[in-house]
Amino acid sequence: MILFPDESWQPVVEQLQRARHVMLTTHCNSDADGIGSELALFHTLQDMGVKVSMFNCDVVPRICQYLPGSELIQVGKAPNVSTVDTIVALDAGAKSRLGFADALFDGKVLINIDHHASNPRYGDLNVVNADYCATGSMVFDLIQHLGQPLSVNSAKAIYAAVLTDTSSFQLGRVNAEVHRMTAELIEAGANPEEAANAIYNSQPVARLRLLTLALQTLSLDHDGRSAWMHITQDMQHEVHADHEDSEGFIDVSRSIHGVEVVVFIRPSRDTHRWKVSFRGKSGCDVGAVAAQLGGGGHKYAAGCTVSGSLEEVYDKVRAVVNHVFAS
Numbered sequence: 123m124i125l126f127p128d129e130s131w132q133p134v135v136e137q138l139q140r141a142r143h144v145m146l147t148t149h150c151n152s153d154a155d156g157i158g159s160e161l162a163l164f165h166t167l168q169d170m171g172v173k174v175s176m177f178n179c180d181v182v183p184r185i186c187q188y189l190p191g192s193e194l195i196q197v198g199k200a201p202n203v204s205t206v207d208t209i210v211a212l213d214a215g216a217k218s219r220l221g222f223a224d225a226l227f228d229g230k231v232l233i234n235i236d237h238h239a240s241n242p243r244y245g246d247l248n249v250v251n252a253d254y255c256a257t258g259s260m261v262f263d264l265i266q267h268l269g270q271p272l273s274v275n276s277a278k279a280i281y282a283a284v285l286t287d288t289s290s291f292q293l294g295r296v297n298a299e300v301h302r303m304t305a306e307l308i309e310a311g312a313n314p315e316e317a318a319n320a321i322y323n324s325q326p327v328a329r330l331r332l333l334t335l336a337l338q339t340l341s342l343d344h345d346g347r348s349a350w351m352h353i354t355q356d357m358q359h360e361v362h363a364d365h366e367d368s369e370g371f372i373d374v375s376r377s378i379h380g381v382e383v384v385v386f387i388r389p390s391r392d393t394h395r396w397k398v399s400f401r402g403k404s405g406c407d408v409g410a411v412a413a414q415l416g417g418g419g420h421k422y423a424a425g426c427t428v429s430g431s432l433e434e435v436y437d438k439v440r441a442v443v444n445h446v447f448a449s
């Protein structure tokens with residue numbers, strides 16, 4: 123089964139078939155969709171006999187380390203690309219999100235495969251379609267266009283990508299086709315219990331201690347239609363938590379009855395800036411909210427980076443969210 127039969131993968135297929143050395147990469151602060159997409163394509167290209175490597179600007183998140191091949195992902199700001207002729211960016215909504223200097227791409231064919239609606243199509247070849255539930259599901263289609271069978275390793279990687287990017291099959295783009303694809307992933311060897319244990323049931327206790335602190339900041343506004351929560355660097359230090367440990371906290375406030383816009387603010391890795399994440403329910407387009415603050419994303423899940431004190435960040439974000447409820 124192909125999720126989007128009309129999507130044109132042919133130029134990408136031809137480039138991957140003639141490439142001498144393919145480098146796969148994903149966005150900074152990588153997640154299971156980016157890593158899963160990377161690994162699924164890595165195993166497939168390797169099975170085809172294509173020389174392929176993986177290089178990301180940030181380390182592999184803990185929840186992805188169970189995926190076969192994740193230990194082969196190299197990390198840093200300056201990969202050696204002397205023999206690379208083709209770079210595939212997966213799940214990266216903007217070229218800057220890859221975290222590499224522009225010169226790195228000189229003389230290479232850049233393939234941009236992504237499902238963020240705000241993606242400006244920065245590649246030489248672009249397959250961008252926001253109707254896909256995850257970039258992993260795009261790789262699922264690509265593998266079939268490459269004429270390759272779905273290996274166990276690729277199926278496991280795509281399953282992790284889809285599971286996490288749909289918030290465990292909860293978001294709007296999850297339809298019958300997505301579940302049919304998931305059935306094929308399981309038939310090919312993806313193991314739902316293994317994935318759930320690695321992704322959801324292996325959390326460090328520091329994460330729950332940090333969540334306790336975050337929940338104390340929870341507030342509702344706009345007559346209960348917006349939910350706000352934050353963490354600070356001090357809170358992270360207090361419970362010895364790192365940046366990854368607050369991943370998914372926004373889904374806790376998203377679960378509140380009647381809430382339509384969910385905002386979660388946390389320190390960015392670079393100081394004086396804050397990462398603001400949004401979730402939308404009931405038709406609210408938080409992608410548009412994030413775009414007004416210089417970020418991007420999807421209708422129901424988006425984010426941006428805002429500078430200033432925590433109070434200033436709240437003010438800046440609240441000004442934009444106010445508009446959502448004014449109309």
Ligand SMILES: [Mn+2]
Binds near residue numbers: 155213237256
């Ligand atoms: Mn994604």
